[in-house]
Amino acid sequence: MKTGKSSIAKRLLGICTIPAGTILIFYIICAFRGIAFFETSNHVLIFFRSVATVTLTTFALSINLDSGRFDFSLGSIALLASVVGSTITLNYGLPPAAMLVITLIAGIVLGAFSGLLYVLLKLPALITSLGVTLLYESLVSIISGSGVSFGTQPELTQFSKGIPNMILVIVIALAFMYIVMNYTKFGFHYAALKDGQKVAVDTGIKEVGNAIGCYAIAGAMMGMVGYINATLTGTIQASLDFGSIGAMFVAFLPMFIGGFIGRFSENHFGMVLGAVTYAAIQLGFVRLGLSSEVQSLVSALVLVGFLIYLNNEHTLAALFTGKKKGGA
Amino acid sequence: MKLNKLAAVVLSAAMAGSLLLTGCGGSGNGGSGTEGGSKVDASDISDYGINQNVKIGVLASDLSTAEALSFRAYYEEYLGSQYDVDFIYSEQLGNAEEEISAIEQFIAQGCQGIISLSSFDRPGQIDLCESAGIYYGVAAGVLTDEEQKAYEDCEHYVGAVGPSLETEYQTGYDMAKYFIDKGDTSFLIFAGAAAFGTEMHIYRVAGMFEAMCEADASTSYNGATEKDDIITAIYGDLGVNADHFSSDTFTVSAVNGYNMDDAWFGEIAEKINTPGLQAVLAVGNGSDFFGSMAPEGVEVGSVDTYAEGYLNAMENGQLDYMAGKFSPSIAPIFVAVINAINGVPLRSDGSAFMIDQGYWIATNADEFKTFLDSSSATNPVYDKEILDQYISTPENVVSYSDFESFVSAYTFDDIQNLK
Amino acid sequence: MSEPILQMQNISKHFGLTVALDHVDLTVYPGEIRGLIGENGSGKSTISSIAAGMQPATEGTMKFKGRDWAPKSMTDALEHGIGMVVQERGTIGGVSIAENIFLGNIDQFSTAGFVNRRKMNQAAKEILSLVGMENIDPALPTTVLDLQDRKLVEIAKVIARKPDIFVVDETTTALSQTGRQKIYDLMKEQKKQNKSVLFISHDLDELMEVCDTLTVLRDGNLIKSLTKEEFDEEEIKQLMVGRELKGDYYRSDYDGSYDKEVVLKIENGNFGEELKDLTLELHKGEILGVGGLSSCGMHTLGKALFGAVPLQSGRVTAGGQTITSEKTAMQHKIGYVSKDRDTEALNMDASILDNISIAGLDKIAKHGVITKKNERNLVKEQISSLSVKCREPKQAVSELSGGNKQKVVFGKWIGCDSEILILDCPTRGVDIGVKQAMYQLIYRMKKEGKSILIISEELAELIGMSDRLVIMKDGAISGEVTRSESLNESAVIGYMI
Amino acid sequence: MKKKINLKSKVVEIVSLVALAILAVTYLVMMGDRLSPYMLQTLLNQTIITAVVSTGAVFIYTTGAFDISLGSAVAVSAISGAMVYNKTESLFLMFLTMIAVGLLIELIDSALAAFLNLPVFVTTIAMLSVLSALVKIMIASGGGAKIEVPRAVVKTLDSVGLKVLILVVFIGLCIFIYNYTALGRREKFLGGNPICAKLTGISVKKLSILAFLIAGVGVGLAAFLTVVRAPTITTSTASSIGMDVIIAIVFGGMPASGGARSKISAALVGSVSMVLLSQIMVILNFSAGISQCVKSILFLAVVTLSGLKGRKAMLTR
Secondary structure (H helix, E strand, O other): OOOOHHHHHHHHHHHHHHHHHHHHHHHHHHHHOOOOOOOOHHHHHHHHHHHHHHHHHHHHHHHHHOOOOOOOOHHHHHHHHHHHHHHHHHHHOOOHHHHHHHHHHHHHHHHHHHHHHHHHHOOOHHHHHHHHHHHHHHHHHHHHOOEEEOOOOHHHHOHHHOHHHHHHHHHHHHHHHHHHHHHEHHHHHHHHHHHOHHHHHHHOOOHHHHHHHHHHHHHHHHHHHHHHHHHHHOEEEOOOOOOOHHHHHHHHHHHHHHHHHOOOOOHHHHHHHHHHHHHHHHHHHHHHOOOHHHHHHHHHHHHHHHHHHHHOHHHHHHHHHOOOOOOO | OHHHHHHHHHHHHHHHHHHHHHOOOOOOOOOOOOOOOOOOOHHHOOOEOOOEOEEEEEEEOOOOOHHHHHHHHHHHHHHHHHOOEEEEEOOOOOOHHHHHHHHHHHHHOOOOEEEEEOOOOHHHHHHHHHHHOOEEEEEOOOOOHHHHHHHOOOOOEEEEEEOOHHHHHHHHHHHHHHHHHOOOOEEEEEEEHHHHOOHHHHHHHHHHHHHHHHHOOOOEEOOEOOHHHHHHHHHHHOOOOHHHEEOOOOEEEEEEOOOOOHHHHHHHHHHHOOOOOOEEEEOOOHHHHOHHHOOOOOEEEEEEEOOHHHHHHHHOOOOOEEEEEOHHHHHHHHHHHHHHHOOOOOOEOOEOEEEEOOOEEEOOHHHHHHHHHHOOOOOOOOOHHHHHOOOOEOOEOOOHHHHHHHHHOOOHHHHHHHO | OOOOOEEEEEEEEEEOOEEEEEEEEEEEOOOOEEEEEEOOOOOHHHHHHHHOOOOOOOEEEEEEOOEEOOOOOHHHHHHHOEEEEOOOOOOOOOOEHHHHHOOOOHHHHEEOOEEOHHHHHHHHHHHHHOOOOOOOOOOOEHHHOOHHHHHHHHHHHHHOOOOOEEEEEOHHHHOOHHHHHHHHHHHHHHHHOOOEEEEEOOOHHHHHHHOOEEEEEEOOEEEEEEEHHHOOHHHHHHHHHOOOOOOOOOOOOOOOOOOOOEEEEEEEEEEOOOEEEEEEEEEOOOEEEEEEOHHHOHHHHHHHHOOOOOOOEEEEEEOOEEOOOHHHHHHOOEEEEOOOHHHHHOOOOOEHHHHHHHHHHHHHOEOOEOOHHHHHHHHHHHHHHOOOOOOOOOOEHHHOOHHHHHHHHHHHHHHOOOOEEEEEOOOOOOOHHHHHHHHHHHHHHHHOOOEEEEEEOOHHHHHHHOOEEEEEEOOEEEEEEEOOOOOOHHHHHHHHO | OHHHHHHHHHHHHOHHHHHHHHHHHHHHHHHHHHOOHHHHHHHHHHHHHHHHHHHHHHHHHHOOOOOOOHHHHHHHHHHHHHHHHHHHOOHHHHHHHHHHHHHHHHHHHHHHHHHOOOOHHHHHHHHHHHHHHHHHHHHHHOOOOOEEOOHHHHHOOOOHHHHHHHHHHHHHHHHHHHHHOHHHHHHHHHHHOHHHHHOOOOOHHHHHHHHHHHHHHHHHHHHHHHHHHOOEEOOOOOOOHHHHHHHHHHHOOOOOOOOOOOOOHHHHHHHHHHHHHHHHHHHHOOOHHHHHHHHHHHHHHHHHHHOOOOOOOOOOO
């Protein structure tokens, strides 16, 4: 396929419009209110931290949801992984790097275990994940009681306070997903299973291993989210009765935006830009001093609006070009 | 399939049928039914909790915070080992409906008393306990004056021990005063559940504002300078709206709610880094949410509980002022409920009592350590020795006034003198 | 004769209670094109899929090239010399053509775990040239190809691995004449190299032309193997059915008359490339055949007549009223039998009872209430008049054979008193015995004054049944013939291509 | 051989009922001589709200969709009704408002999905955010932390008789619609194969909206029962219902994909089971973590057993 000049321009437009447009809108609104969008370096940090956690959550959500596996347990994995990581680190007085590594490994193990249950129980992923969520939340409570607190050890809470760290997380996560999904056997098999489950299984591709792998990757992502969240305040609060499922809801908008941008670029890169959009909205609300109720309301409306656009693009396009649809 | 359906129908029919049989006469068998009067014949006094097992249900809207866990440890581990009592904890209650369900469950299990740590619908709780004839006491909180008036004559409503709203107000006031006296003028107020209309948080915030108004007459919140007006204004704003604060001396920013999502932490991160900020005045847990993010030199005041984690915070300079609950503070209501069950209720002029109980204030790690040690489940400040003095026996019937002075002397030093 | 290349001995396959293969022996020799024929459910696809590693046998042994043969997967089998092109869609739309070609076989392009896409695409290009698709960019998503080309990609994928045995399962149904020719050429090439072909088809003519030997299966048993000299159409049919076909197969009359009244009409209907300004009328008491290549738009026409396709312009009317949805179509007593039985015509999750009664609920409801009695009566009537072989009406429809499933679909529409039936490939995947019964049923319905539109890719049945036959090409009608004794396939094929 | 398999599939079909029976027996044994009519009344009180919402929601689940915003829908409906009562002092208008608001919310939910071609689970997730924000805003508009209906007024309605009546009538109606009307039969068929349903003249949009509307009636009734039981409405009122319903329906034996094996009884069976389980946990006085842990394991075990039928070679999606 040859790419002409106009088509490159079109692609760039498709890639940039949403994130750049969102940032621009908030810049303008902030300017009107006499506020700078990025006033201090702290705003930049908030922004990148959001991009990082939202990107990771989006990768974790989409890797399974794209294959028709709905996973409620993401938030509980983040929570439990960070509890395991911090508890072990504190009990044995390990260095901060150990906490990162243990949390990440815990995330992978918890994700893989969730995948293993899904594979073994042969239930719809949605249902398995309900049970897993309850289980992981309860383990958090059993291990840590009310949670874990290490805010008094500043060396343990440095990670999420560095902008370079956040950028590094984003870059590594993106590079990881990009390479795994586009240049490894796992990724090829993933794509085949995603779109042609039966054909792929009949051909002899090991679906079970691939699925567990997906859950493990999602677990790694959520482990990282747990680590960032834990090091943000130095406290992890236990949560019961599905209190943890809210964590995954941030990922829907970026996921769909990612799907849209994915038409012009690589899918995962699109998701990062989706996360950028989400983070911009979030920071915008913080800068404008609007309450989080208003924010969740607006985010929900934006999500619905964007989906309406995505799912009715052709109808809308027909409407604008004046083409009529349907018989007399 | 058929078997399945049939079984379902039979089961539900059986259930519905037996329910119909019980009809509306379901006041239940409830508690022990020992009628308490103001005059007691010493020989009628039972010995539940001492020689006879007693079951007390605990309504808890929170089972996972440090405060909740320390309360539970005190009841189950300390009192449970010292007295013949089983504390039955509810599930984590989320709303008024769940409170009622939990009480019904306690009644069905034959609890003789209920202690409430959950405040979605206190009148509803009392109503139900009264109709079931089961003793009910409020710990770590009180009723509003209106509610108290309406329910104080209920025979099975034992009373309430906890910080009154006035005390909450004073707690906020004292905290702000402490930092103002140090010369601080720039504050970040964490208004917590004031955003959800939680009264105790609103009163604490109001107290903070009042302290500032007192220190500088130019200060007002939404034009208000008086306690009641400030409270109304906070209700109206759903928490604190920093734009409504004006003062020549003080500057204030605010964080509301407990959303604990990215946006909320983002907001905290932004506001705690406001240049010139001197202190965080938190109506709740200040150290966890603000302490570790606070830049050098920003002090933190917190209203919370005496727990291990906060001691570390104080030692590390992430917490500078603590108005804290001590877990044995929920002992007096236990004593009162036991007395009621044993047929010697403690009545204030024949009515249910409402006794104010405040916080312990720690401003350095040593104080904190002392208070924390006195809150442990192994060696609490209210130990069996003290409590036994207020549990009536045929030999020693406790009077209400004795009990009242016992509860009112809640400061650390006062309690030491009780021994 | 040379040593056999593949020996399958005593092969059995059970799916739960169903016995798909019952102790079957099959031997394949180098350099032969062996046809496998049998009715649906005879086990012909099952035995070949076992040889090709798609599923393991429940019982039995296999020897391939003199060694024990137990392939772990289709990829594994292909690697060691048996490659199969499956009946259903065997490519995945969402991934590139190259990825499809190397599905499950990606290792050859990876170094240290990383796949070299460029190398893979280059290799794919070479493979595509084997089936004359050298102009296609293998990096494109497979969705850009039409169904025929996708099938050719699968064929290329298999043939590129130079299998000793090339298994072709009912693949030709999806192909046009040119596509078929390509596959026949590949088979001959295979034979020339002294390699073998296992060719499964329901099309007896095709098999008799291409194959050297034919093996007939029935109900999971091997009935007989025939050499080219022994091929005899009537005998083979009898072997497949297991008894002599009595009475007429199609209808025997050449009357071809019908009522003048137009009951269903599409006027100037347009829908993308599928329907182009198409006008067609169906009369009362008429059997109207619609034929053409699979992609000519006739399947879309069937849906459009049932109101299931939103026309871009033009309209469908019945009795003067516009048909805008499936519901309005049903109100005008139109029924539609989809060609995709398992996915579109039946709810496989549900029982026979549910599947038949669903279209007739309004009919059996009294004051809006459906009584079990009425429902059972409706369903039992259809089960007995169509002689659906089942244990009980509550039996899951998924447990039935292809022919009986199709009877259930017919029962659904007859049960709700349809006067107009649109039948899209009504005998696809149905064995000869049931086929014959269906033809007789269709003819009987015509006699009762019902109107029937048959869409089919099998010219023989169209010619055998239709009062009038229209041929479609590229979304438009390219020819029309009326019933006569002299009508034959070659007279019609010209309109198709 | 044949018999064995039939037996197994029969057992699988009644796993939920067996679980219910085991829980019931365990509960009865644990209660021992404390058993009383009051206990049954307690069970009813705790079951009824989840049971009513779940029963209505079965229609949604039957079509293969699911809705996690039901809890906040109940809250919004309850608040609206309470506000109307406080304005008009009419219990009847309060009741009507609750039903109407329940219907309206579910109508918006499903109509958005049907007419704008959105995936239902995403609309309900978005709806969850919108409704919970709405709850906070509505409560705040009352100027306090709660909205109350006078206790004395609703107390007259808080009778076992009325509750049983509502439960029996609503479940009866749902069973009737589900099994004896074209609507119910079509919902089931739709869940099994939407394409086939469409090609049988079933309007997928219309039916999915109707399914949500029936659930809306359940939401309205649950709002009414909630207020009758606890007239103090806070931002957290009914907040747990959303997940309780999913758990109850699945525990009760409903296949997650809906379709032919769906059954109304799953809602009641699941709701009662969950209440019994939580009662048992309280009797055992486990810590919150342990009791949730036990709950999760039991949930997975029961659901796994009842899902044993209809397994495929591929992983379920």
